[in-house]
Amino acid sequence: MRLAASTLAAGLAAGGALLAQQSAESLFSEANEYFRQANEASEADPQLAADLYRRAALRFESLVGERAIRNSKLYYNLGNAYFRLADIGRAILSYRIAQRLDPGDPDVERNLEYARTIRADRFDPQERRPVLETLLFWHYEFSLSIRLRIFAAAWLAFWGLLLLRRAGKDWVPREIAFGAGAAAALLLGSYLYEAVAAERSLAGVVVALETVARHGDGHSYDPAFENPLHAGVEFQVLEERPGWHRVELPDGRRCWLADEDIELVR
DSSP: OOOOHHHHHHHHHHHHGGGTTSOHHHHHHHHHHHHHHHHHHTTTOHHHHHHHHHHHHHHHHHHHTTSOOOOHHHHHHHHHHHHHTTOHHHHHHHHHHHHHHSTTOHHHHHHHHHHHHTSSOOOOOOOOOHHHHHHTHHHHHSOHHHHHHHHHHHHHHHHHHHHHHHTTOTTSOHHHHHHHHHHHHHHHHHHHHHHHHHHHOOEEEEOSSEEOOBSSSSTTSOBSSSSOEETTOEEEEEEEETTEEEEEOTTSOEEEEEGGGEEEEO
């Protein structure tokens, strides 16, 4: 089942006013109930399921829009609703915001990675410096949730071993205790580095079904690439001008994208 993102967006906008008077708790409860019903109907009646997913998405959007409620669980649920509607762009956008609000949530990471596997465009990421990548393999290869769990284990091990030594347990090697402390410090530094980088950078996602990247900030400029970009493409913002953003794609290429085709991860 495929649903045009523009059609879904129009439906959400039209229905938003009808939900303005409902309480946040009521909207959240209704959204979750519609999502549950949609899951049950997805095989027997796909059209009914799509309508129910739209209703769920509408209520989640009302909470993050008119009510300005921001929490990871809400955006995670919104991403799931968009994913079920085959709106990969807004699904990835919602998961990215959820990840920003709660960086260590393994459910968000798992769904985000899966959504990325089914988007139309593929990019070969820029090559990192081999020596740095080898030395800091745990930073590049392990997900943030895994690093946080290892940090917690190393931190507890460090203090546990120190307490044992202070209690006279000389059989506990000092080197192991300080090794656990060093590992915890490195992993904490890895998390803080990503947190600071995320705060300083501005990322975005293509939410239109497709968009033509340009060499400049206007439709009169030539296309930057032979093929258009599709929903779900992620990028880093380099510059903002009225109606346009200059961005860098995961493979290092740079271009201009029209504001109506993208959303920013805020």
